[in-house]
Amino acid sequence: MTDTTGSTTDLDDEVRLERDGDLAIVTVDRPAALNALSPGVLAALARTFESLAAEGSAVRGVILTGAGGRAFVAGADIVAISSLTPEEGEQSARDGHRVAAAIEALPAPVIACIDGFALGGGLELALACDFIYATDASQFGQPEVKLGLIPGFGGTVRLPRTVGLARAKELIYTGRRIDIDEAVQIGLVLRRFPDREALFTGARETLALISANAAPAVGLTKRVLVAAAGRRTETATELEIEGFGDAFRTDDMHEGVAAFIEKREPRFSGS
Numbered sequence: 309m310t311d312t313t314g315s316t317t318d319l320d321d322e323v324r325l326e327r328d329g330d331l332a333i334v335t336v337d338r339p340a341a342l343n344a345l346s347p348g349v350l351a352a353l354a355r356t357f358e359s360l361a362a363e364g365s366a367v368r369g370v371i372l373t374g375a376g377g378r379a380f381v382a383g384a385d386i387v388a389i390s391s392l393t394p395e396e397g398e399q400s401a402r403d404g405h406r407v408a409a410a411i412e413a414l415p416a417p418v419i420a421c422i423d424g425f426a427l428g429g430g431l432e433l434a435l436a437c438d439f440i441y442a443t444d445a446s447q448f449g450q451p452e453v454k455l456g457l458i459p460g461f462g463g464t465v466r467l468p469r470t471v472g473l474a475r476a477k478e479l480i481y482t483g484r485r486i487d488i489d490e491a492v493q494i495g496l497v498l499r500r501f502p503d504r505e506a507l508f509t510g511a512r513e514t515l516a517l518i519s520a521n522a523a524p525a526v527g528l529t530k531r532v533l534v535a536a537a538g539r540r541t542e543t544a545t546e547l548e549i550e551g552f553g554d555a556f557r558t559d560d561m562h563e564g565v566a567a568f569i570e571k572r573e574p575r576f577s578g579s
Contacts (some may be wrong), residue, residue, distance in 0.1 A: 323352035324375075330368040331515060332360055332416075339376025345429045345461075346385040350403045353433075357410035365523035365578030369515030370414065372437055373421040374430075377504065380422040380446070381430030386455070397460075404429060404461030408436035412534045415527025417518055419511045422446045422497075423504045427485070432461035435470060438530065439498045439514070443507050448491050451483040469537055471496055522560035523578040 326333040334356055336343040343349075360367050374380040389400055411418050411433075420426075420434035422442035427449050434440050442448075450463050458464065459480060468476040471494045479486070491497040501507040518526060532551040536544035555561045559579045567574035 322346070322349050323356055325356055330366060330519060331512070332367050332370045334370060334372045335375050336373075336381055337375040339374075339378065341385070342379040342382035342425060343374040343376065343430070344382055344385040345404070345433070346388050347400070347403065349385075350407055353407045354403070354410050357407065357414055360416070361410065361414045364415070365527075367414075367416045368519035368523060369416050370418040371421050371508065371511050371515070372411070372418055372433070373508075374424070377423060379425040379430070380420065381427075381433055382425040383428030383430055383451070384461075401460035404432065407433065408462045408466075411436040412530075415523070415530060417515065417526065417530065419514065421507050421511050422448075423507060428452055428459070428463075429461045432459060432463045432466065435466035436462060440496060441499045441501065441507055441511050441514075442488055442491065442497045443501050443503055444488050445503075446488050446491070446497075447485045448496060449483065449485040450480045451485070453481065454483045522558070522564055522574070522576045524558040524560050525555055525564075528555055 322336065322338050324333075324335040324337050326335070334353070336345075336349060336353070338344060338346070338349065345353075357370075360370065384400075384404075389397070392400060417439070418437040420437040420440045422434060422440060424443075424445060425447055426434050426440075426442070427447070428451055431448055431450060450459050450467065452459050452463075459467070463480065464476075467479065470476075471479070475494055486494075486496075488497065488500050492500055499510060501510055528551045532547050536547045539547070560574075560576045563576060564574045
């Protein structure tokens, strides 16, 4: 993003965190390696999202992207994982799941902005986000079986929830890549854009609409949606009931209701 204002933080020189008011932009910055997820990148991403969560309602939205214009994230760092033992392989998967869990635990919405390849661990990283926006030049896939592996950062869990079990099986079993047309058709990509500039403009517009609402309500809604996914109806509805009750404990709920009754715009405080 060339028009971002505010502070920039480099984490291990491979993950950048930029701030523009209450918007955070997290960039995987390994363009020479197509932003592959090395152990260092995974650790930096986990720390980044965990630190953003600690800021509470000061963060109203996050854009997650990759540098270089060729890839969002082209996958895990194959060289780094090539010599792992089975036990180390499991730990690598846990590291990837830690990042995904940190993204899902963040109360603020996260939009994956994809321009180029989102393959393997890259697609799994995007699937942990709330929405996937992508340019027309983007490609997607879970090619792990071509390396004798399986998705290890959540692909077998989140891809079926997004595109359905049969489509997920077909994509994972074949390891084939799909283009933007098919990604939109099957519901993997929510919105498509002609180029990178339009992509970030669209993401900013969406996050601006969201940030006009009560931050606690958005966070509670995300909590329920993430926790209820794949659960039995009885369990999922109990999670919603609990979240609905928690909303009544927030100042913003009382302000929003009062503003509606008084026919004025609400003045949310984020509490």
